[in-house]
Every structure is written in structure tokens, then in C-alpha cells.
Amino acid sequence: MRKIEVVQNILGANDSIAAQNQRLLDEHRIFALNIMSSPGAGKTSLILQTIAKLRSKLSIAVIEGDVASTIDAEKIKGHAAAVVQINTQNMPESCSLIANMIDRALKSLPLEDINLLLIENVGNLICPSEFALGEHKRVVISSLPEGDDKPIKYPMIFADADAVVINKMDFLPYVDFDIAAFRHAVEGLNPKVKFFEVSCKTGIGIEGWCSWLLTETQLNPHK
């Protein structure tokens, strides 16, 4: 029983720090998005496309979560208003960002100057679904080469998503990926989810995704 109790304590503590983070974001009228996916599905590419499209309308900061390295933060630097890299390798949770990592990151961001905070979680379809960070919305990216069975194999992360981005649509001719079956499986877990079919490489579908995100940011009741 000891492990289960400890896990419950950790999740309880995480939820209360996540709620604090959200209050801080709300005080500063910042809309925060938690972006989750498998490794290599296109989180950083979607962030770069989003910044390119929305930087004239919003001031955007990014928190980059990775087990190790600063590769992603380097890619974002110079595009976003601010970027913080978190490395989870030697932390108690290495397979997901957790709320107290975001608490620390928020202390080093110029909160007064930000409208939109994009949080790139660690590449993983399991652990990130367990930890609230203080975000207002959650998005899961699935990419065509991964296959269309991911919602069936990793249901929790899809069940809690506000939006699902289907990325690498330019691979459609080269892979067996049944988009209708994929969407149907996600809708079975999560009937209200929004879908976006995009290619971060060609730019297809980015307009629709950014227009949703801009509306959500502006609709944020704390604005």
C-alpha cells in the first residue's frame, strides 16, 4: 500500500501546484497550452509554425520539456518572446513535465509581456496524461507514420485532450493510416474533441489550427 499512498500524495500535491500556476497565469492574462505527443510527432515544428503565424497578433513564450538536451529551445530562440528549457533527466519524474517544474519556469518568464504560453511536454503518450501543469487546454499531436491505432493503445491521453492535431499529412500517400478510423477511435473516448489535419512541413492546415488557438486565447475568460 505504501507506494500507492505515495503516488496519491504526489498527484494531489501536483494538482494543487497546477492550480496555483493557473491562478498566476490568469492574473497575467496568459493562455497556456500543454502540447503532448510521441517522440518526433512534431511538437517543436507545430510551435514554430504557430509562432510564425501568430507572432504579429500575440506575444508568445515557450517552455520546452525534454529528458535531456537544449536542441528544441535552440530552435525556438529568436522566434518566441521568451523560451525556458526544462531537462527532466535527473528529476523524480523524467517521463513528463510536472506542475512544480512549470512553477519554477514561470518565475523566469516575463509574464507581464506574454499573451500565449506554449508548453512542449516530454515526448511520451503515457506519463504526461497524469500530470496537470496549470494549462487551460491540452493538445495531443499524432503523426501519420505512427499508425492509426494510437488512441486504442494509449487511450488516457486522447480522452483528456481538447484538441488532436493529425500531423505529417504529406505522408498520406506513403503510409497505411485510416483517418476516419483514427478520428472515430478518438471520438469514442472523447466526443467533444476538435481535430486539425496539418503538415508542419508544407504548412497545410496550419491556418485553421492557428485560427482556433487565436480564438481560444482571446476567449480566455480572464482576458
Add this chain to the structure above:
Amino acid sequence: MRKIEVVQNILGANDSIAAQNQRLLDEHRIFALNIMSSPGAGKTSLILQTIAKLRSKLSIAVIEGDVASTIDAEKIKGHAAAVVQINTQNMPESCSLIANMIDRALKSLPLEDINLLLIENVGNLICPSEFALGEHKRVVISSLPEGDDKPIKYPMIFADADAVVINKMDFLPYVDFDIAAFRHAVEGLNPKVKFFEVSCKTGIGIEGWCSWLLTETQLNPHK
């Protein structure tokens, strides 16, 4: 401190069950491989290709680890000598197979009749590197569409691998993946690792992979 102690207890207990599993496998002269990768990198496809090539020479059993569903076990059934599905969704560790799950699975396999046990871990580049299962060798599959930076972002799993399979080589014309840079990054973590460049779709490279695996199975000192 309490969480850290508990984590150490769990890892310690896991190692001793993993050692028991390996003794049981050795008594039955079974060579066991722990197969790890991101979701959708091709673990099940590699297992199907391996069985097709080696079933005339070896009796092969499979343990399928997934958060949820029996999709992969269904694909394997009828090809392997035996298959066991483990679902981790409601277990204390959902992001990896752990040694006591393998202990239970071994009890339901016809150990007398098996030469090679292929263990498909949960799709994840982080948690599975922490838990020994009792395997003799570890293989990590990386697929071209994931990008060549995975060893830099997820170093632990590559550092402990005996072999790295680069899958989906048929995607080479469509992706930016620098194979030399990828191999160099893995070798920096793990100079002794073996590489195999394959396409489970076209069959390229499967011969070399299976020939290594056959040799390893036959060299197993407990044979």
C-alpha cells in the same frame, strides 16, 4: 526523501525479480530480447518479420506490452508458438513493463517448447530504460520519421542498448534524417552497440538482423 526511498525500493525489488526471471529462462535455455521504441516505430512489425524468417529454425514466443488493447497480440497470434498480452493501464507502472509482469507471463508460457522470447515493451523511450525484465539483450528501434535527434533527447535508453534497429529505411527519400549523425550520437553514448538498418515494410535489412539474433540465441551460454 520519502518518494526517493520508495523509488529505490521499487527498482531494487524489480532487479531481484528480473534476476529470478533470467534464471528461469536460463534453466529452460530460452534467449530473451527486450524490444523498446517510441509508439509506432515498428516493434510489432519487426517481431512479425523476425518470426517469418526464423520460425523454421527456432520456436518463438512473444510477450506483448501495451497500455491498453490486445491489437498487437492479435497480430502475432497464429505466427508465434505462443503469445501473452500484458495491459499496463491499471498497474502501478503503466509506462513500462516491469519484472513482476514478466514473472506472471512466464508462468503462462510453455517454457519447455521455446528457444527465443521476444518481449515487446510499452511504446516509450523513457520508462522502459529503468526496468530490467530478465532479458539477455536489449534492442531499441528508431524509425526515420521520428527524426535523427532521439539519442540526444532520450540518451538513457540508447546508452543501455545492445542493438539499435533503424527502421522505415524506405522513408529515406521523404525525410531529413542524417543516418551518420544518428549513429555517431548513439556511439557517443554506447560505443559497442550493433546497428541494423531495415525496412519492415519492404524487408530490406531483415536478413542481417535475423542472422545476428539467431547467432545470439545459439551463443547463449546456457544453451
